[in-house]
Amino acid sequence: MRRSDRIIDVPLEWFDERSNVLNQKEKQVRRFVTSWLVLGLGLSLSIGGAGSVRGQGTITAVDAAEGVAEKTVESADQLEQLIAKDYDVYLADLFDHFHRNPELSLVEFRTAARMARELRAVGFDVTEGVGGTGIVAMMKNGEGPLVMMRADMDGLPVEEKSGLSNASKATQESPITGNVVPVMHACGHDVHITSMVGTARYMSTHRDIWSGTLMLVVQPAEERVIGARAMKQDRLWQRFGLPDFALAFHVSARDEAGKINVTDGSPYAGADTVDILIHGVGAHGASPHRGKDPIVLGSQIVMALQTLVSRELSPRDPGVVTVGSFHSGTKHNIISDEARLQLTVRNTSLETRKTLLDGIRRIAVNMGRVAGLPEDKLPEVTVSKESVPPTINTASLAQKLRQAWIAEIGEAAVIDVLTKGMGAEDFPVFTSDPDIPAVYWSVGGTPKKDFEAEEAGGPLVPSHHSPLFKIEPELSVKRGVHSTVVALLTLMAAE
Ligand SMILES: [Zn+2]
Ligand SMILES: [Zn+2]
Numbered sequence: 161m162r163r164s165d166r167i168i169d170v171p172l173e174w175f176d177e178r179s180n181v182l183n184q185k186e187k188q189v190r191r192f193v194t195s196w197l198v199l200g201l202g203l204s205l206s207i208g209g210a211g212s213v214r215g216q217g218t219i220t221a222v223d224a225a226e227g228v229a230e231k232t233v234e235s236a237d238q239l240e241q242l243i244a245k246d247y248d249v250y251l252a253d254l255f256d257h258f259h260r261n262p263e264l265s266l267v268e269f270r271t272a273a274r275m276a277r278e279l280r281a282v283g284f285d286v287t288e289g290v291g292g293t294g295i296v297a298m299m300k301n302g303e304g305p306l307v308m309m310r311a312d313m314d315g316l317p318v319e320e321k322s323g324l325s326n327a328s329k330a331t332q333e334s335p336i337t338g339n340v341v342p343v344m345h346a347c348g349h350d351v352h353i354t355s356m357v358g359t360a361r362y363m364s365t366h367r368d369i370w371s372g373t374l375m376l377v378v379q380p381a382e383e384r385v386i387g388a389r390a391m392k393q394d395r396l397w398q399r400f401g402l403p404d405f406a407l408a409f410h411v412s413a414r415d416e417a418g419k420i421n422v423t424d425g426s427p428y429a430g431a432d433t434v435d436i437l438i439h440g441v442g443a444h445g446a447s448p449h450r451g452k453d454p455i456v457l458g459s460q461i462v463m464a465l466q467t468l469v470s471r472e473l474s475p476r477d478p479g480v481v482t483v484g485s486f487h488s489g490t491k492h493n494i495i496s497d498e499a500r501l502q503l504t505v506r507n508t509s510l511e512t513r514k515t516l517l518d519g520i521r522r523i524a525v526n527m528g529r530v531a532g533l534p535e536d537k538l539p540e541v542t543v544s545k546e547s548v549p550p551t552i553n554t555a556s557l558a559q560k561l562r563q564a565w566i567a568e569i570g571e572a573a574v575i576d577v578l579t580k581g582m583g584a585e586d587f588p589v590f591t592s593d594p595d596i597p598a599v600y601w602s603v604g605g606t607p608k609k610d611f612e613a614e615e616a617g618g619p620l621v622p623s624h625h626s627p628l629f630k631i632e633p634e635l636s637v638k639r640g641v642h643s644t645v646v647a648l649l650t651l652m653a654a655e
Contacts (some may be wrong), residue, residue, distance in 0.1 A: 236567075236568045236569065239568070239642065239645065239646075240569075240638075240642060242362070243358065243362065243638050243641045243642050243645070244638060246358055246361060246362070246641075247358070247634060247637060247638050247641075250358075250361070251354055251355075251357065251358050251637055251638075251641075252633070252634065252637075254278070254354050254357060255350060255351070255354040255633045255637055256326050256633075257274070258271065258274075258345065258350035258353060258354055259324075259326050259328065259345055259350045259633070260326050260327075260328055260329075260330070261328070261330055262314075262315025262316075262328050262330055262343045262344055262345040262350070263313075263314065263315055263330075263332060263343060264314060264315060264316075264317060264332050264334060264335065264341075264343055265314040265335075265380065265381035265382070265383050265384045265386075265387070266292055266293065266314075266335050266380055266381045266384070266386075266387075267293070267332065267333075267335055268293045268313050268314050268315075268380050268381075269293060271293075271313045271314075271353070272288065272293040272294070272295055272313065272378065272380070273288075275295055275313065275353055275356075275357070275378045276288050276295050276297075278357045278360070279295070279297040279356075279357070279360050279376060279378075280297075282360050282361050282364040282365075283299065283364045284297035284298060284299050284360060284364070284376065285297065285298045285299070285300075286298075287399075287400075290391050290394050290396060290399075291380070291387065291389075291390035291391030291392070291393065291394040291396070292380050292381070292387070292390050292391075293313075293380040294377070294378060294379055294380050294387065294390065294391045294394070295376075295377070295378035296375065296376070296377055296378075296391075296396070296399075296400050297360070297375070297376040297377075297378070298373065298374070298375055298376075298400060299360075299363065299364065299367075299373065299374045299376075300373045301367050301370060301371060301372060301373065301374070302371040302372065302654075303371055303372070304370075304371040304372025304373070304652050305372045305373070305403075305404035305405060305651060305652060306372065306373045306375060306401050306402070306403045306404050306405075307372060307373070307374055307375065307403060307404065307405045307406075307407065307648060307651050307652055308375040308376075308377055308403035308405070308406045308407065308590070308596075309356065309359065309374070309375070309376050309377070309406075309407045309408065309644060309648070310376075310377040310378075310379055310388075310406070310407070310408040310587060310590065311349070311352035311353050311355070311356040311376070311377070311378055311379065311408070312349050312352055312378075312379045312380075312382035312383075312387065313349055313352070313353050313378055313379065313380065314349060314380060314381055314382055314383050314384075314387070315328075315330075315343045315344055315345045315346065315347075315349065315350075315383075316343070316344055316345075316346045316347060316383055316625060317334060317341040317342065317343060318342065318343070318344040318346040318625065318626075318627050318629075319342035319344065319627055320342070320344040320346070320627060321627040321628055322622075322627070322628055322629065322630045324630060328342075328343060328344045328345065329342075330342070330343045330344075331343060344627065344629070346624065346625050346626065346627065346629045347383065347624045347625060347629070348410070348411035348412075348413070348605060348624065348629070348631045348636070349382070350633075351411040351603075351605065351631055351633060351636050351637055351640055352409070352410070352411065352640070353378065354633075354637050354640075355409075355603075355636075355637050355640030355641050355644060356376055356378065356644075358637065358638075358640070358641035359376075359640075359641050359644045359645055359648070360376060362641065362645050363645070363648060368654065369649065369653070369654050370648065370649055370652040370653060370654055371652060371653075371654045371655065372651075372652040373401070374648065374652070375400060375401070375403060377391065377396075377590075379391060379586075382585070382586055382587075384546075385431070385546060385548050385584060385585070385586040385589075386546060386586070387586060388586040388587060388589035388590050389586065389589050391590075392589060392590065396590075402594065402596070403596050404596075404597070405557065405596070405597050405598065405599075405651050406587075406590055406591045406596045406597070406598040407598065407599055407600075407644070407647055407648075408587045408598075408600050409600065409601045409602060409603050409640060409643065409644065410585070410600070410602050410603075411602070411603050411604075411605040411631055411636045411640065412602040412603065412604055412605055412606075413605055413606050413621060413622065413623060413624055413629065413630075413631065414579070414604075414606070414621075414623075415575070415577070415602060415603075415604030415605070415606065416604045416606060416607075416608050416611065417604050417605055417606055417607050417608070417632045417635035417636055417639075418573060418603070418604055418635045418636070418638075418639045419573060419574075419575050419603070419604035419639075420565050420569065420573055420574050420575070420601055420602075420603060420604075420639065420643050421575050421576065421577055421601060421602045421603075421604065422553070422558055422561060422562050422565070422574065422575075422576060422599065422601040422602075423553060423558065423576050423577070423578055424553055424555040424558045424559065424576075425508070425552070425553065425578060426508035426509065426550045426551060426552045426553070427551055427553065427578075427579060427600050427601070427602065428550065428551035428579075428583055428584055428585040428587075428588075428600065429478075429480075429506040429507060429508055429550055429551075429581075429582040429583060429584050430506065430507045430508065430509075430510075430513050430547070430548055430549045430550030430551075430584065430588070431504060431505070431506055431547060431548050431582075431584035432503075432504070432505040432506075432507075432513065432516075432517060432543055432544070432547040433502075433503070433504060433505075433543070433544035433546055433547060434502075434503040434504075434505055434517070434520060434541065434542065434543050434544070435500065435501070435502055435503075435541070435542045435544070436458075436461065436500070436501040436503070436520075436524050436539055436540070436541050436542075437498065437499075437500055437539065437540040437542075438454040438457055438458050438461070438488075438498060438499040438500070438501070438524075438528070438539045439452075439454065439497070439498055439528075439533065439537040439538075439539070439540075440452045440453055440454030440455075440457065440495070440496060440497050440498055440499065441495075441497060442494065442495055442496060442497035443494075443495040444493065444494070444495070445492065445493035445494055445495055446493065448495060451495040451497075452531060452532070452533060452537075453495050453496075454488055454496055454497065454498055454499035455488050455489060455495075455496060455499055456531075457499070457527060457528065457531045457533075457539075458486060458488060458499040458501060460527050460530075460531075461501065461523060461524050461527050461539065462483050462486065462501065464523045464527060465481050465483065465503075465519075465520060465523055466481070468481050468515070468516055468519040468520070468523070469481055469516075472515055472519055473512060473515060473516075477508075477509070477512055478506075478507075478508055478512075478582065479505075479506060479507050479508075479512050479515075479516055480504070480505065480506035480507075480582050481503060481505050481516060481520070482503060482504050482505075483501050483502070483503050484502050484503065484504055485500075485501065485502035486499065486500075486501055486502075487499065487500045488500065503520070505517065505520070506582035506584065507550055508550045508552075508582075509550060509552070510549065510550070513549070513550070517543060520541055521541045524538075524539040524541050525538045525539055525541070527539070548584050548585065548586045548588060548589055549588045549589070549592050550584075550588060551584075551585050551587055551588045551600050552588070553598065553599050553600060554597040554598055554599065556597075557597050557598070557599050558599045558601075560650065561599055561601070561646075561647050561650060562574060562576070564646050564647065564650040565643060565646055565647075568646045569639075569642060569643065569646065573639070585600070587600055599647070601643065603636050603639045603640050603643060604635075604636070604639075605631035605632055605635070605636040606621050606630075606631070606632065607632050607635075
């Protein structure tokens with residue numbers, strides 16, 4: 161007798177009473193649900209009453225390998241209900257744990273260890289310490305594409321003031337300053353990792369309905385846009401294979417909870433950090449003809465840079481050149497011998513990026529010539545290695561996933577709204593050089609009533625990185641799992 165047949169005798173009625181899931185007649189659906197139940201039962205036994213454990217971080221991941229389902233196909237509604245069930249019995253507590261225990265970029269040690277344990281428990285082949293605290297979890301499941309799903313896991317040096325009962329009280333020594341600072345999941349990366357565990361639990365118990373290799377990447381230090389590069393430099397593709405497709409999502413406080421926002425264009429900007437060192441010739445402030453004033457030259461450069469976006473980009477092509485810092489001089493009556501400018505430069509296409517970076521160089525160097533500086537003293541322009549390219553969705557793949565989400569989750573849940581900001585992400589470091597077809601979507605995380613209250617003159621919906629940042633975890637984690645599972649099954653459906 162198969163395990164699933166044995167178990168079906170007892171708990172099925174129990175499950176029947178509590179859920180609509182089993183109002184189905186097909187035997188294969190019953191088998192599928194039973195196998196999911198094996199997983200669910202094992203978990204509820206191990207956590208022994210969610211209320212008592214919530215928030216203490218003591219939930220024990222269990223080996224779910226025995227829960228592998230028979231060949232089954234379930235309806236869209238059933239998939240949604242299964243995810244909801246798993247949220248109730250497992251993912252809610254896991255989210256709570258992650259939310260209370262955030263860690264800073266590059267020092268996500270306990271988060272990484274917990275993710276490794278969770279993914280190993282459901283049968284993934286887990287490698288830790290990839291590019292620092294990064295994790296790669298592989299599940300080979302027959303012929304088919306290699307599909308990568310990424311979740312970032314770092315928190316921020318922010319003191320949580322959300323007023324939530326599970327608000328973070330965590331502190332940690334900053335690897336940047338050495339000071340002990342408060343830490344908060346103020347960008348919602350706890351939603352990403354919790355959803356990844358939910359996805360892993362579903363995919364591992366439904367290996368009969370997909371074929372291929374699933375690569376789950378848990379990335380450190382997204383907030384400093386250095387984690388993806390660190391993992392890649394740790395020979396990610398050489399060690400684990402070059403993905404055929406790469407996926408990621410971000411929970412979004414700007415979108416209504418549960419909405420899937422996918423665009424064919426660029427959901428996140430490319431960001432470059434640029435330094436300009438301007439050499440001058442120092443002199444007495446009363447004798448400017450004896451020097452070369454780098455403050456005057458720097459000011460001319462700052463003003464000339466404003467023409468890049470306004471005169472060289474098409475009005476329909478977004479870009480930003482911001483001089484965020486201008487330092488020079490020590491005293492009123494001394495002409496300084498150097499000035500330093502610090503810029504952030506944003507774009508949504510590689511062509512725009514080239515126009516802006518080439519333009520900055522051209523303007524800085526030639527303004528130096530205008531000022532009469534010799535060729536070996538012209539301004540020096542340096543583009544930091546910490547730059548990230550724009551996140552650009554592969555249009556055909558975005559369209560394919562959008563159709564799948566509309567078919568499986570419903571038209572009302574899928575939107576296509578381009579962001580107005582020029583925020584950046586380091587996910588495209590994974591998907592460029594070499595190029596990998598990729599889609600990055602967002603999952604709404606703010607309850608509709610909060611937007612309605614804001615519109616009626618009530619409190620503003622807090623933005624990401626705010627101490628008031630607050631995500632509705634249930635809707636966003638469930639939709640995070642749901643959208644990811646549908647995307648993976650679209651790309652890896654069994655023959
Ligand atoms: Zn962030
Ligand atoms: Zn983020």
